[in-house]
Amino acid sequence: MTTTVLAAGYGGSEVLTITTERLPEPGPGQVRVKVRAIGVNPVDHKTYSGAMSADPARLPIRLGSEASGVVDAVGDGVTAVTVGDEVIAYRASGAYTTDLLVPESALTPKPATLGWPEAAGLMLTGATAWHALVASGAHEGDTVLVHGGAGGVGQMVLQLARLWGISVVATAGPANQNLLRELGATPITYGEGLLDRARSAAPGGYAAALDLIGTDEAIDTSLALVAADRVVSIAAFGRARDGITLIGGGPGSDPGTELRNTARAELAALAGAGKLTVTVDRSYPLAQAGAAHDYLRSGHARGKVILLP
Template sequence: MSISSRRVVATAFGGPESLAVEEVSLAEPGSRQVHVEVRASGVNPADVKSYARAGKPSDLPLPLGYEAAGVVRAVGEGAADDAGPLSVGDEVIVFRTRGAYAADLVVPDSALTRKPAGLGWPEAGGLLLAGATAFHTLEATAVAEGDTVLVHGGAGGVGLAAVQLARLRGARVIATAGERNHDLLRELGAEPVTYGDGLLDRVRALAHDGVDAALDLVGSDEAMDVSLALVDRDRIASIANFTRGPEEGIRLLGGGPGADAGDQLRAAARPELARLAGEGRLRVLVAATYPLDDAAQAHRQIATGHTTGKIVLVP
């Protein structure tokens, strides 16, 4: 028997106007697969980028979304995660997968992590892509207790996770953001600075003893120039500047050309990230939730680049 569901797809390459919700039939889970009824799906800039540029017509319609959270509704033979065998009714986080903007998913058990009971559905659905990316940036730059870390883009989804994870490691965090987000960053333990002209001087005024590591989460020339002026190249990482990054010899992380995807490292971080979020030590700030039918509006919001926290779709 097949599973009837709905999912969001891009029907063409270009803008959010190409997004549509389609009916789809999923096969019952096979060996080491699980049917998850989705309760929340995280929206990320990578989702927008996946169809913003021209691609292969054969890829259309293109399913969107890399992360979700939901309830196990059926379990294939031998399905288990890091906590043991999976059962109907288990609450799980799905990452990494494809087509997560959906009411139902059938995924391999390797994509699942148990959802802590105290973690809300929108928070769980938006936790792991940004959280695992932030974890990767800290590992790549060897951030440790006593370090001073400069986080460019501290109020974005990855930035908020990086600020908190760096603080949990015992690092001092200086984070760039617009003034409207300074109070939030202070609440999370960071020292905010406003980006724009004079950023280098403002950071130097705060960090009299220097900066040990820099995380470029925005991809601007300003972020690159300030990082290079303050930090050794081997402790700078960028998830966004794939133009100057190779020229400057810094670490590139993620899905861009020449970048370290860090798939194994990110996957291994999932249980710890879930545990920290469940304990309230890693907060997932949800900026807005939308139904699947309003995915285009969610993408318009995230494309502004000025969203504080995560946007989440709720089927």
């Protein structure tokens, strides 16, 4: 038997339920993974909040897209992995479960040096950060402004930028200024006077701006500093009229599927070599997925929130 978290309706975390199902068997090209850890992401809540869709025909909704675990069974035609392999599953629909069925193509070998929670929290934020930096057009020697540097994606952006020789000025609240410094960025606080602080922090100007939080303050500040097509956002979908570059899963955005898939092996290699760190803020039992969502939505998470089956 396998245990799975489902959204039985639309609303807040109270609609999440735990169900027990028969152990799934892999079909051709599929792999069954015994899950060790699951990454929690804002899109997981948005999926059942009603903000994206409230179509009753979609219920119940399976949640999650990234996990780590051990290959437990393989279907016909699978050649890249065998039973016992430690793997990372990304773009893994329905990852909030103890036994996950995924296509072979969704798996990346897990580095032996990477813990289960860190592996489960690597790919979505890492691939998003990779995509954002590439979409910005920034190169070695450039300076970029990052809004929301202390979050999961922000921390990945800062680390990748440092590896790629890109300087970063990043915003965060007062409590996270030291964290930004540790990740190699010049920290500034958001709020009144942000534009002046951003200008002072980079007298030579910015090549691009990355918005990871979706606020009007972030977009307005960015547009005052760089051309609209050099503003990349993963969240400000309501500002498409301004000509900014939208990436991810929102309306009118570039999903960057091929680029993100290509990045997976490099992200795993960097993390395995200790050059890329996944900060795990909190872990919750799978049965407490609702509490994990409530914490993530509070805006206080400093890194990844993880579920443990």
